[in-house]
Amino acid sequence: MAPRIGVYVCHCGGNISEVVDIQKVMESLEGPVDVVQIKDHEHICSEVGQKLILNDIKENKLDRVVIAACSPQFQGITFMKTMEHAGLSPYVLEMANIREQCSWPHYDYPQEATKKAIDLTKMSLAKARLDIPLEKKVIPIGKRVLIIGGGIAGIQAALDLGDAGFQVYLVEKDPSIGGKMAQLSKTFPTEDCAACILSPKMADVPNNPNIKLMTSTEVKDISGYIGNYQVTVTRKALYVDPDKCTCCDKCVEACPVTVPNEYDEGLTTRKAIYLPSPIAVPHSYILDDKTCLGLFPLACSKCKEVCEPNAIDYDVYPTEEKFTVDTIIVATGFDIYDARQKRVYGLGKYENVFNALEMERMLAYAGEGKPLKDIGNRIAFIQCVGSRDEQVEHEYCSRVCCMYATKLACLLNRERPGKEIYIFYTDLRAYGKGFEEYYKRAQSEGIKYIRGRVAEILEDPKTKKLTLRAEDTLSRKIIESEFNTVVLSVGLIPNEGTRHVAGLLGLSRSQDGFLKEAHLKFRPVDTLIEGVFLAGTVQGPKDIPDSVAQAGAASSRAISLMNKGVYEAEPITAQIDESICIGCGMCADVCAYKAIEITVVDAHTGKKTAVVNEFLCKGCGTCAATCRSGAADVIGVSDHQISKMIEVM
Amino acid sequence: MDLQTKLRQEARKLLEEKLVDVVIGYEDEGAPLRTTPCFITDPQDVDRLVWNPFCDHNLARYLTARKDKAAVVAKGCDTRAIVVLINENQIERKNVNILGMPCGGIVDRKKIYNHLKNGDVREAVLKDKVITVKGLEFTADLMVDDFLADCCLSCRHRNPVLCDVQIGENLPPLDVKDEYKKIKQLEESTSEERWEYFRKTLSKCIRCYACREACPLCYCQQCFTDQNFPAWVGKTTDISDTIVFHIMRAFHTTGRCVDCGACERSCPNNVDIRMLTKKIAKDVKELFGDEAGLQLEEKAPLSFYNEDDPQDFIK
Numbered sequence: 001m002a003p004r005i006g007v008y009v010c011h012c013g014g015n016i017s018e019v020v021d022i023q024k025v026m027e028s029l030e031g032p033v034d035v036v037q038i039k040d041h042e043h044i045c046s047e048v049g050q051k052l053i054l055n056d057i058k059e060n061k062l063d064r065v066v067i068a069a070c071s072p073q074f075q076g077i078t079f080m081k082t083m084e085h086a087g088l089s090p091y092v093l094e095m096a097n098i099r100e101q102c103s104w105p106h107y108d109y110p111q112e113a114t115k116k117a118i119d120l121t122k123m124s125l126a127k128a129r130l131d132i133p134l135e136k137k138v139i140p141i142g143k144r145v146l147i148i149g150g151g152i153a154g155i156q157a158a159l160d161l162g163d164a165g166f167q168v169y170l171v172e173k174d175p176s177i178g179g180k181m182a183q184l185s186k187t188f189p190t191e192d193c194a195a196c197i198l199s200p201k202m203a204d205v206p207n208n209p210n211i212k213l214m215t216s217t218e219v220k221d222i223s224g225y226i227g228n229y230q231v232t233v234t235r236k237a238l239y240v241d242p243d244k245c246t247c248c249d250k251c252v253e254a255c256p257v258t259v260p261n262e263y264d265e266g267l268t269t270r271k272a273i274y275l276p277s278p279i280a281v282p283h284s285y286i287l288d289d290k291t292c293l294g295l296f297p298l299a300c301s302k303c304k305e306v307c308e309p310n311a312i313d314y315d316v317y318p319t320e321e322k323f324t325v326d327t328i329i330v331a332t333g334f335d336i337y338d339a340r341q342k343r344v345y346g347l348g349k350y351e352n353v354f355n356a357l358e359m360e361r362m363l364a365y366a367g368e369g370k371p372l373k374d375i376g377n378r379i380a381f382i383q384c385v386g387s388r389d390e391q392v393e394h395e396y397c398s399r400v401c402c403m404y405a406t407k408l409a410c411l412l413n414r415e416r417p418g419k420e421i422y423i424f425y426t427d428l429r430a431y432g433k434g435f436e437e438y439y440k441r442a443q444s445e446g447i448k449y450i451r452g453r454v455a456e457i458l459e460d461p462k463t464k465k466l467t468l469r470a471e472d473t474l475s476r477k478i479i480e481s482e483f484n485t486v487v488l489s490v491g492l493i494p495n496e497g498t499r500h501v502a503g504l505l506g507l508s509r510s511q512d513g514f515l516k517e518a519h520l521k522f523r524p525v526d527t528l529i530e531g532v533f534l535a536g537t538v539q540g541p542k543d544i545p546d547s548v549a550q551a552g553a554a555s556s557r558a559i560s561l562m563n564k565g566v567y568e569a570e571p572i573t574a575q576i577d578e579s580i581c582i583g584c585g586m587c588a589d590v591c592a593y594k595a596i597e598i599t600v601v602d603a604h605t606g607k608k609t610a611v612v613n614e615f616l617c618k619g620c621g622t623c624a625a626t627c628r629s630g631a632a633d634v635i636g637v638s639d640h641q642i643s644k645m646i647e648v649m
Numbered sequence: 650m651d652l653q654t655k656l657r658q659e660a661r662k663l664l665e666e667k668l669v670d671v672v673i674g675y676e677d678e679g680a681p682l683r684t685t686p687c688f689i690t691d692p693q694d695v696d697r698l699v700w701n702p703f704c705d706h707n708l709a710r711y712l713t714a715r716k717d718k719a720a721v722v723a724k725g726c727d728t729r730a731i732v733v734l735i736n737e738n739q740i741e742r743k744n745v746n747i748l749g750m751p752c753g754g755i756v757d758r759k760k761i762y763n764h765l766k767n768g769d770v771r772e773a774v775l776k777d778k779v780i781t782v783k784g785l786e787f788t789a790d791l792m793v794d795d796f797l798a799d800c801c802l803s804c805r806h807r808n809p810v811l812c813d814v815q816i817g818e819n820l821p822p823l824d825v826k827d828e829y830k831k832i833k834q835l836e837e838s839t840s841e842e843r844w845e846y847f848r849k850t851l852s853k854c855i856r857c858y859a860c861r862e863a864c865p866l867c868y869c870q871q872c873f874t875d876q877n878f879p880a881w882v883g884k885t886t887d888i889s890d891t892i893v894f895h896i897m898r899a900f901h902t903t904g905r906c907v908d909c910g911a912c913e914r915s916c917p918n919n920v921d922i923r924m925l926t927k928k929i930a931k932d933v934k935e936l937f938g939d940e941a942g943l944q945l946e947e948k949a950p951l952s953f954y955n956e957d958d959p960q961d962f963i964k
Binding site: 582584589 | 716737738739868869870871872873876878879880881901948949951952953
């Protein structure tokens with residue numbers, strides 16, 4: 001039976017009709033018997049317009065609708081809903097974009113714009129004839145969430161979801177949660193002590209019955225799709241039973257191995273058996289099997305000998321655990337830029353050059369009255385180290401360095417009066433709530449801000465003092481001055497864990513290497529993978545308030561999906577013609593969503609073909625474009641439809 | 650012992666010990682300057698196998714869609730094709746036993762016909778490196794090396810890249826002066842000159858698809874040229890159709906073509922097919938540093954991306 005198509009041409013209140021000759025467009029479509037009606041409308045997206053469509057579908061028994069109006073990106077959803085109201089599949093609707101693609105760009109050429117509008121509408125008509133009334137696919141969805149990364153964003157998301165009654169798996173690769181925030185001295189602009197505001201939140205995590213905390217654990221594999229993600233994690237061997245350990249510290253005294261302490265950025269040392277940090281959660285000693293004198297073969301065993309509760313067991317091995325979740329929040333955080341790559345600043349070479357995180361640790365100890373070293377009276381901060389720097393291919397602004405340098409400067413200034421502190425900056429960015437006020441306050445406290453990039457640092461080999469050379473670009477003077485200590489305000493960069501997880505889930509990354517959100521403005525915590533969300537600095541540099549806010553947003557997005565109990569997936573997916581497919585696997589290789597597998601489909605002949613997981617497939621069509629023999633195609637946007645569209649042009 | 654005798658020995662052993670069901674090799678059916686693919690299942694028949702510079706078929710062609718266990722006689726380029734076929738799930742490594750032949754190049758008999766001004770060759774006898782050809786009215790002694798196929802003249806993989814048994818010692822690498830001489834000439838010419846060249850050589854195509862049938866990597870169940878729904882390419886010998894066919898076929902070989910030259914040798918009308926495939930292979934090598942069929946489990950260069958992939962083409 002021939003389809004019954006209704007065509008609507010929209011004036012868009014003059015936006016289209018002032019350029020495109022609507023009458024001509026309508027006349028050009030007359031003729032084919034399956035075009036039951038052609039109408040124009042001032043605003044087809046208005047309520048009146050939608051009612052007109054609804055009514056026509058009923059009266060004229062339309063089973064296809066073509067709307068020549070604006071971009072489907074703009075009003076597509078509106079009209080798809082109209083189709084649903086009328087009891088038709090939203091996938092038998094076609095839109096010809098005669099506004100953004102005709103009247104707007106070809107404003108000065110009305111005749112050509114009209115011609116193009118006719119072509120586009122005819123193409124939509126040709127496609128509509130072959131449209132299939134597809135239905136959305138319904139996937140049941142439960143209430144289990146995996147959160148990868150136990151920094152402040154991961155912790156916040158876990159608490160939000162746990163409190164809302166969802167089952168949370170919080171996976172952290174390090175022995176303690178807390179992330180980078182746990183290393184900070186104080187936080188800008190309020191100067192709250194980082195550990196003081198963070199540790200209660202950290203402590204809440206194991207106390208929440210809905211959160212399963214897995215520290216020293218890495219995600220090994222993730223497969224499946226929304227509502228059915230199969231997760232495999234590797235849990236490292238702990239060697240110390242956290243339930244038995246009383247944190248008596250006797251093992252530490254007994255341990256003969258001394259190594260740099262990561263928590264203090266290597267400024268202090270720890271033993272091979274150690275407490276990760278004073279605020280560690282879970283609060284238990286752990287044994288670092290990479291530096292322990294010998295587990296294989298057992299060579300030392302001094303810690304075990306002194307352990308009274310008998311909490312140490314050397315005979316344990318990494319284990320694998322598998323579980324299923326419905327949604328995933330990625331909160332794998334960031335790394336700091338390795339400033340040793342900027343050789344002119346001499347980090348790692350000069351004794352008194354530090355990166356900002358090292359200064360955070362030094363100040364944390366100074367706050368406790370145990371300064372790690374004398375940092376002298378003249379201190380310089382160099383901003384934008386590894387940020388806004390095309391030389392190191394980090395063109396982005398790391399957003400937090402201006403304020404953390406201001407904070408560190410204020411803290412140093414107040415720690416012992418009589419200091420002279422300079423901040424050499426490119427542009428000062430104090431955009432957040434309370435930031436500008438904080439910056440003003442720092443200036444009033446005597447911190448000197450110099451606009452100019454430091455060209456180089458030279459160290460006096462005897463005194464170890466540092467001479468900085470820079471141009472003050474405001475006064476146009478060359479500054480050459482001596483300092484006791486230089487702090488490099490290092491930028492934030494995507495870390496290895498993020499790369500790993502992005503690979504597992506097939507998440508795309510922005511040009512800066514951070515994970516890419518589905519839409520920068522309207523879907524900032526969603527990804528293009530259904531049911532996977534981003535929280536915190538994994539999506540791009542941000543400060544603590546923004547990370548916490550984003551964690552809340554990610555939780556709420558996950559909750560709104562899971563609370564419905566079912567998820568409706570788009571039916572536009574790839575399909576494979578098994579009679580043509582020869583199983584070469586090229587489509588599986590190019591699939592960004594890992595939606596295709598090469599599978600034996602006939603056990604008797606051993607025939608292998610590509611098989612599409614329709615829940616993972618996004619209908620992007622890369623497979624269809626790749627397939628040499630045309631076996632892969634996209635339902636709803638088939639090769640046949642596209643060739644018919646080209647034919648009528 | 651010469652390679653042919655060694656090859657027969659090895660084939661006999663494989664069949665007698667029932668390690669394979671069939672040995673795929675070359676036999677001499679009497680036509681001068683030619684050999685024919687043969688399928689030997691009985692150990693007593695192994696003496697049919699020959700090995701000489703006329704063994705020009707790429708026998709990897711016969712490995713796809715087999716369910717038995719096959720041994721195959723394979724030159725360097727043939728083994729590369731086998732590697733690609735394994736990587737593309739078309740054959741299982743365990744089902745193929747590769748009899749690797751170091752190859753000093755094969756004869757392009759079309760060059761001999763050209764040299765003889767298309768004189769009818771009735772008999773050809775190979776001795777050492779000299780072919781004595783006889784026709785009704787002529788006899789000529791020809792040097793094998795003067796009539797090697799073009800692809801052999803720029804061959805960088807004369808020895809098997811993958812094999813179970815290698816027949817004979819490795820050959821030293823060929824001193825290839827300018828592998829892409831012809832391609833570079835074409836690249837440097839104007840677009841009008843190039844178009845004229847394309848038009849001239851591709852208009853000779855009669856759409857017999859011998860190139861496709863000879864190519865070990867044209868294994869699609871249904872070739873795009875044979876499809877009607879949608880019809881990707883017209884089926885006439887009009888230049889617009891032949892050109893689309895050849896360009897599409899060449900693109901389909903991107904990052905896969907091992908430059909065995911089977912397509913060109915099979916062409917009855919001397920279409921310069923390698924011009925397209927070689928140009929694409931050159932681009933792939935320059936852009937992605939990739940040569941097809943050198944490593945198992947290697948992904949085709951167009952099937953994945955790296956962040957440092959060249960993107961100068963984005964203007």
